[in-house]
């Protein structure tokens with residue numbers, strides 16, 4: 052078997068070898084795309100394009116995003132990565148100037164302007180995904196698979212950081228802010244689609260709903276607005292509830308879902324059934340929730 056592999060390698064043409072090398076390096080540099088996306092989000096490039104009526108030249112973009120004039124050629128390179136990735140599009144005008152425009156992806160990064168674009172702004176979620184804390188955990192994949200000490204660790208995150216994602220958030224106020232803002236942004240968009248496409252499901256909510264692990268209540272607020280007759284409650288850890296905004300339509304309950312779930316006709320569990328929970332989930336010791344939904 053080994054000798055066959057060696058023979059195959061020897062018979063590869065120079066073109067094949069160079070192509071293979073190129074592909075390998077492409078794979079190595081895939082992260083540049085997400086880093087460029089993170090930079091575009093931090094620089095609010097989508098807002099700059101939107102506020103200029105949907106098309107912007109490189110120099111206008113530099114001016115609007117506060118980029119130093121000496122970095123103009125680097126901004127051009129950043130935009131090249133982002134346009135080849137489909138985040139933005141580029142067009143050459145009759146004057147010869149290049150203008151950059153939004154695509155359907157970058158429309159989800161617009162936070163400036165009216166209420167509807169703000170509701171669909173997923174920039175905070177980019178901050179959750181393209182985040183040193185999340186990315187550094189991936190450097191521990193090998194250790195997680197092979198290291199004896201990691202055998203008992205349910206998550207890669209714990210191997211990398213020595214604590215769970217939630218413990219990390221609890222320790223670090225700025226990580227907490229980034230995470231909750233991301234969750235709220237994701238909720239606004241996904242709940243809009245859910246209400247539009249699955250209205251029938253929401254029609255049978257009953258008269259009360261509890262959003263278990265509902266963070267600051269972004270998803271629940273959408274339900275409460277669409278179905279004002281439903282009494283909506285958000286359960287989350289005390290530390291999270293302490294930072295929740297005041298909302299007259301919602302009742303916030305601090306607590307641990309493994310201990311107690313407030314009674315309600317419907318239980319909403321959104322974005323939290325990770326393997327860790329499945330492994331450790333147990334019946335709440337005080338279950339207030341009636342059977343059903």
Ligand SMILES: C[S@@+](CC[C@H](N)C(=O)[O-])C[C@H]1O[C@@H](n2cnc3c(N)ncnc32)[C@H](O)[C@@H]1O
Nearest residue numbers: 234264265266287288291306307308321322323
């Ligand atoms: C991935 S976030 C999802 C937030 C929200 N449901 C959403 O879809 O955007 C998971 C939430 O579960 C909460 N959580 C984690 N452990 C919990 C527990 N034991 N009891 C209640 N909430 C918990 C976290 O604080 C966090 O707000």
